Amino acid sequence: TQLLEQSPQFLSIQEGENLTVYCNSSSVFSSLQWYRQEPGEGPVLLVTVVTGGEVKKLKRLTFQFGDARKDSSLHITAAQPGDTGLYLCAGGFPGANNLFFGTGTRLTVIP
Amino acid sequence: DAGVIQSPRHEVTEMGQEVTLRCKPISGHDYLFWYRQTMMRGLELLIYFNNNVPIDDSGMPEDRFSAKMPNASFSTLKIQPSEPRDSAVYFCASSLLPTSGGYTGELFFGEGSRLTVL
Numbered sequence: 001t002q003l004l005e006q007s008p009q010f011l012s013i014q015e016g017e018n019l020t021v022y023c024n025s026s027s028v029f030s031s032l033q034w035y036r037q038e039p040g041e042g043p044v045l046l047v048t049v050v051t052g053g054e055v056k057k058l059k060r061l062t063f064q065f066g067d068a069r070k071d072s073s074l075h076i077t078a079a080q081p082g083d084t085g086l087y088l089c090a091g092g093f094p095g096a097n098n099l100f101f102g103t104g105t106r107l108t109v110i111p
Numbered sequence: 112d113a114g115v116i117q118s119p120r121h122e123v124t125e126m127g128q129e130v131t132l133r134c135k136p137i138s139g140h141d142y143l144f145w146y147r148q149t150m151m152r153g154l155e156l157l158i159y160f161n162n163n164v165p166i167d168d169s170g171m172p173e174d175r176f177s178a179k180m181p182n183a184s185f186s187t188l189k190i191q192p193s194e195p196r197d198s199a200v201y202f203c204a205s206s207l208l209p210t211s212g213g214y215t216g217e218l219f220f221g222e223g224s225r226l227t228v229l
Binding site: 030031033035040041042043044045048050088090092093096097098099100101102103104 | 115144146152153154155156159166167202204211215217218220221222223
């Protein structure tokens with residue numbers, strides 16, 4: 001059973017388009033992180049959010065944490081080929097010992 | 112400073128053979144994690160250590176898997192005997208802070224060890 005559901009599973013878009021990917025849970029997160037993983041490499045942290053309703057921006061990437069802390073979204077503006085990769089959300093839950101990862105959204109940006 | 116270093120990068124072995132994966136965490140990081148990644152199940156935590164002591168090994172699939180951390184700069188994950196269903200990419204990660212219990216430690220991952228068991 002997946003504690004975190006990510007959607008869509010796959011996404012292929014043209015360079016310059018905007019996109020949003022989602023991370024959802026039926027449980028409340030104590031914290032949530034977004035990682036990006038490029039082929040042949042390990043995941044790299046993009047952002048951490050902890051407060052319900054929080055919005056963080058990282059250049060063309062905008063991260064939102066839901067008010068109820070059960071969901072999060074990642075919006076990319078004017079996608080570039082360098083954005084290609086696997087986007088993973090990782091959630092911490094109250095009382096849990098470790099982070100749980102979603103299965104990810106595999107993004108391909110076509111030049 | 113060097114990142115997390117894993118070896119080997121690729122391993123191809125036959126069913127029944129012993130496999131040993133190695134990891135050197137970032138110096139000063141007290142937390143070390145072993146993850147397994149497959150297309151079907153994504154990233155799964157196998158075990159993690161704090162100050163060289165195993166804290167949670169509930170993700171270790173079965174007795175064929177074992178992990179050790181003899182000192183702060185080295186850890187191994189061993190599979191004996193290996194089976195085809197163990198084929199996956201195994202990641203080691205280290206962290207300065209805890210990743211749970213109210214903390215939001217950043218995980219620094221190695222490049223992974225891709226294991227293929229024939």
